[in-house]
Each structure stands twice: as C-alpha cells, then as structure tokens.
Amino acid sequence: MSNTITLRGRKVVGGRAEGEALVTHDTVPGWGGVNPVQGVITEVRHELRGVSFKDKILVCPGAKGSSGWSAMYHTARLAGTAPRALVFNEMTTKIALGAVVMRVPSVTDLDRNPLDVIETGDWVIVDGDAGTVEITKVRT
C-alpha cells in the first residue's frame, strides 16, 4: 500500500501493539502535570491539556518534569488508562523507566523523526522487538 511508511529504530520495550496515533511536539509531563487515574494531561500550557492518552499510540519528543514520572504512568497502567505504545526521540531515565513499568511496546532512535512523519489519527503498528513503527496515513 502506497500510504504505508515504515520507520526503523531500536527496542526500548518489546511486544507489539497497534492503534491510533496521538502526537505531541511538547515533552510529556509527569507528577504535577498529569492525572493518571483519568489518563489525561493537565499541565496548564501543554499542547495536549485535557486530552486523554488512553489506548493511543503516544508519539512525543520524550518525558519531562519530576522524578514521579514512572509512578504516574505505572498508576495509569493499573487504572487502565495507559497508552498502548510509545514512540519517542529523546532517551531519559524518566521515559525509559516509565515505558518499562507501563509494559507497553516502545521504540526510539528512529531513522526519521517520527514527529515529522506521524500525525494524530494515523493508524500505527509498533513492533518493539523489531524496533519498527508502521504508519498508515489517514491523509495522503
């Protein structure tokens, strides 16, 4: 299919998931900027303020904020509000540990900037073990 693009990178957390992309160009906040029980970003000036990441393929530059990041997204997993997969650019201890305890397929170090290729609403398949992201564009 002509409207399918594949990006190649490296495994952060293994497994395979697919779903609708939720893309943000802002780094994703932890404690003080997210409500994990509702699965919603709450940071005042964030692009995704009030938006739910539940069951989405979250595509972002990386994580920011307090050391409570992993515990927030770990709580989201328990509450059933976690995203289905993570695709990100900048590796930090916050997002690495957060991806591990969320237990969702995650990839980074992709051969193209995922923020340039993926748009919110695209259908995305993340294969953590292969380190690939397959994107079906909604708009061509």
Added chain:
Amino acid sequence: MKLTDSEKEFLEGNRGKAQQKAMELLVRYAEALGAERFVDTNNVCGVPGSANPFLQNYYKDKGTSEYDAIFSFFDLDSDELVEAPQALVSTCCLQGGADPDNWETLGTKPQVFSIYKDREQFAADHGVKILKTCTPYIVGNTPARGEHCAWMESSAVVYCNSVLGARTNTEGRESTSAAMLTGKIPDWGFHRTEFRYGSHRIDVDVPIESVMDWGMLGYFVGDVVQERIPVLTGQYGQPDLVRHKHFGAAAASSGGVELYHIVGITPEAPTLDAAFGPNRPIETFRYGRAERKRTYEAINSSAKDPDVDYVMLGCPHAALEQIEEVCRLLEGRRISANSALWIFTSRAVKEQALARGFLDIIAKSGGIVMTDTCSAFAQAIPPGTKVAALDSAKQAHYLPAIMNIQAWFGSTRDCIEAAITGKWNPESL
C-alpha cells in the same frame, strides 16, 4: 548487557526472591536505556513502599502481613508476591503526603493519615532512614564527590550532581526501590564523565545576590536549556546552600536541569574550558536586566489579585537559616486575620528550630511550621485560598496548576509582609 558474577547471583535468585525481582526490573530498565553495565551504589533516596489512597485501595487484599503487595507489585513491578527484605544499602525516605502533627490543619482525612503512618512504619521496619524531606543534603545525606547515587526528587538530584559533584540520574520510584535491595543502578547518563560536560553557555550580566535573584536565574536557565547542561559565567557572588537550593529547584521545574556548572564555584567547573570539556557551546544566552524582568513576570503570570490569603515558605524544605530569617521579619508582629502562614521543613530542622525558640516566635505570630510535605505534594492549602504568596519559583511553577489558584512570587520579606498585611506589595525589583 555485561553482568558481573554478583549481578548474575541476584538474577538467578541466589540472593533472595525479592532481590531477584529487583534485578530483573533493573535489567529491563538498563536495556531500555541502552546501558551496558551497572554501577554499584550505597546511597539511595526514594519512597519505598509508600502509598496513596488509589494504590492502597488497588492492592487491598492482595498481600499478607509479611508479603507486602504494594512493595512487590508496584515498587518492584513483580507479578509475584514476594517477601519484602531489609534494605541492602544505605537508603533514605524522601517527602510524603502529610505532616505528622498538623495533618488535620492540612485537611488530611484520618483514614488517609493512617495509610501514611502505616507506610512509614513499613519503610522503618525495612531499614530505611526516615528523613521525610526533599532536602536530604541538609539533614545529613551529603554524598562525596564522584559517589554513585540513585536519587529521586528533581531538586535533590540537581543539588547532588552540581553542588556536591556526586553522580545520579533522576531515578524513579521503582528503580530506587530495586537499587535499595541490590546496590545496583544502570551505568548511564550522569554516572558517566563524558555525559557531564556543559552544553549551553549562560552569560550573567546582572548582579546575582539574594535567594530570590538565584531563584529567578534558575527559572530562566531551565526555561532556555530545558534538559541540557548549562554553564554559567559572569556576575555572581558566592552562593550558599540555600541559594543553590533555590537555583537548582527552579531550573529543574521550568526545564529538566539535572546538572549545572557555575564557573569558579561548582566542583566540575574550575574554568569555562573544564566545564565544557570536549564540547563547544550549542548556544549562548545572556541574562541581563531585561531577561530578569521577563522572568519575574513569567513566574508571576498567574497572579493579579493583591489580596493574599495564604503565604507558603519552605520549597524546597527550609534550612534553619531561612526559619531564622522569618523570625527576624516576624517577631512581635501578628499575621493578618485574612491570611495564613505555613512553613515547610524537615523533621531534623524543625527540631533545631524548636531548640532555638523559633517555633514559639512563629506560633505567637499565628504561623505554623510543618514537616514531611508541602502544599504542592500534599495538594493542601488553607480552605478558601484564592491567592498565595511564595518565595520559591519552583512552588510558583507547580502550585497554581495543581490547586487552581493565583500565586505571587517574591522575596521572603515580600511574603512575610503579605502575611502580616494581607496585601501583596513587593519591594521593587
């Protein structure tokens, strides 16, 4: 990953079941980071076994008296219930959700307070030092230069790396609990010398003296460098512990600064060249009068109403010198009937404040000194608060968003005057 024999012992379960689960989690985490090995640590700061009402309710009936469900399933992210062993290495417990003496004033419900008390007992029973503060470096945990640590709390992490020259990443709940049982943490990021050189240069072109000056400079620096490593050069006096505390906490809030260098001041920056090592500055920023004014306005952007209902000091937790300063400003005067003054500190500093008579002076004026927590962490402000006054850029960054209130930021003196008069009337910048 390259695992040593002792790490393999952990992984094979020869050191205990919980220790095996801890090592499995650390290996998953290290592989996610792309780390190739672990470093040994004997200095962990975390929140092992702590709980909030959500976690307490989620795991109720899933554990037994010896086999702790929260520690097994949440701290170690294990699928198996395991016996929670004693800490293997030196471990401190950071801040929590309620004050042990004034929890009712904070609005904590009795059943929630009993969760906090039970979880503190869990930590104490497992060999964890009950520091209950975001400032472990004020109350005795001052790692040596080069020491590998595994710390949570962004304001403590930046102090540990920058001021002490010890080495830690911003760890999380699960990685610190796993490190507590194994003495291992991934050798990645700030543990490695090549990662610690500066990335951005900041030319300071306006005199930096007061705690407030340092707080504003930190807020500016975090905003412009985000997660990178700033190197400061220019006009500043010798900062003391309190100034570093406010600078670092602000830089770790407006951005994600985990290490900064101040030329001629911090241990890894004897010269500009030493601070940058093999790096060339990616960008240079100037902090002059105009930048200072813009920063002051940005920190104050949530505030417009001059009637102050609440003054909060002690973010990060107040040092004794800061409580002494409050007493000098407050002694013999009364806080306005329309306002409240809460000061947050560590238990150890509160004990010293008691010995010096400071608690008495503050109580007579109508203020309260609390420990263990703060307004942002406990999500607790006096009932009906619409406008707060703060001397911390970090707290001014978080509190309006968390509690949906306005917050003024200024000097400690501005804040105490606001508590006494009920009005925000700051000295000119």
